[in-house]
Amino acid sequence: MQKLPQISDAEWQVMKAIWSQAPCTANQVIEYLSEIVTWQPKTIKTLINRLLKKKVLGFKIDPQDKKTYHYYPLLSEKECVRAESQSFLHRVFDGLPQIMLANFIEECELSREDIAGLKQILEEKEQKKTT
Amino acid sequence: MQKLPQISDAEWQVMKAIWSQAPCTANQVIEYLSEIVTWQPKTIKTLINRLLKKKVLGFKIDPQDKKTYHYYPLLSEKECVRAESQSFLHRVFDGLPQIMLANFIEECELSREDIAGLKQILEEKEQKKTT
DNA sequence: TCAAATAGATTACGGATGTAATATGTTTTT
DNA sequence: AAAAACATATTACATCCGTAATCTATTTGA
Numbered sequence: 001m002q003k004l005p006q007i008s009d010a011e012w013q014v015m016k017a018i019w020s021q022a023p024c025t026a027n028q029v030i031e032y033l034s035e036i037v038t039w040q041p042k043t044i045k046t047l048i049n050r051l052l053k054k055k056v057l058g059f060k061i062d063p064q065d066k067k068t069y070h071y072y073p074l075l076s077e078k079e080c081v082r083a084e085s086q087s088f089l090h091r092v093f094d095g096l097p098q099i100m101l102a103n104f105i106e107e108c109e110l111s112r113e114d115i116a117g118l119k120q121i122l123e124e125k126e127q128k129k130t131t
Numbered sequence: 132m133q134k135l136p137q138i139s140d141a142e143w144q145v146m147k148a149i150w151s152q153a154p155c156t157a158n159q160v161i162e163y164l165s166e167i168v169t170w171q172p173k174t175i176k177t178l179i180n181r182l183l184k185k186k187v188l189g190f191k192i193d194p195q196d197k198k199t200y201h202y203y204p205l206l207s208e209k210e211c212v213r214a215e216s217q218s219f220l221h222r223v224f225d226g227l228p229q230i231m232l233a234n235f236i237e238e239c240e241l242s243r244e245d246i247a248g249l250k251q252i253l254e255e256k257e258q259k260k261t262t
Numbered sequence: 263t264c265a266a267a268t269a270g271a272t273t274a275c276g277g278a279t280g281t282a283a284t285a286t287g288t289t290t291t292t
Numbered sequence: 293a294a295a296a297a298c299a300t301a302t303t304a305c306a307t308c309c310g311t312a313a314t315c316t317a318t319t320t321g322a
Contacts, residue, residue, distance in 0.1 A: 008279055040282060042282055043282055045301090046280090046282070049301075067288065067298075067300090068299065081223055082238065088215070088219045091215070092143065097241065101236065102252055103212065104228060104232060105232065105249065105252050105253060107213060107216070108228035110229065112257065114228075115253050117229065118232055119250055121236050125237070125241065125246060129243060139308075156269095157269075171311075174311050174312055181308095200270075
């Protein structure tokens, strides 16, 4: 468990675009995000550069097209989600997942199928403890 | 759903102290937090002042002791937790609580009792939908 | 009463963040 | 080959944040 660099709100959007498309160009990120945010392309390039500096992204150059970088994540979505989740859990719920889960289940809209799915997951988790 | 002011990590610690003790003095906050963090008293005073400026805290003066302020929250813990939770949910899980819940249940340590409790809450939620 | 202690108010300062614009260098296009 | 387009790199700038120190006014102890 090492310390991951801090990823800001805006940077998270960029990372989500890259995790779902990598390797991809800046323009692909910009196009992907055009559905989601209203940032100028320059803003997105800035965010990409900050993520490069933080070593959250890397890039390669295609010999065919030496002009355009192809970015890819250096950290997996899973580990970033985990780190961000732990941070949230500690900040708001003193690190107690039971409290947090109970709270979310009560506060969120969940369909009947969602509820069934979660019960399923809980049961599987229980099974694993037994065996 | 109005927009709450932004509460930073460090400010959350202060707010948790005040929610659990209000109304309380700066020194009570400092003492409470001495178990949890290693900040200088001055640092905590700064945080209290920022929270005053953001209108997250208010204070009263005791006629007996006109020197010391007694701080109290202007926002409930519940609404702040809700806002922070929504922010996290959107940043990391695209606002989808099912995904988030499934993820946490799988990743976190939960005792058998925790699991039973969560199943209970899920069942109650299901009941409410039916009726 | 005068000095020391203390509470709150103001100021500090470097780094992160949101949100870009400008500068520079390399391809294309004409 | 010169100009236009485009990609990346650098710079900008206000605000927030972590982490305090200093200033000011009041209270209290000697």
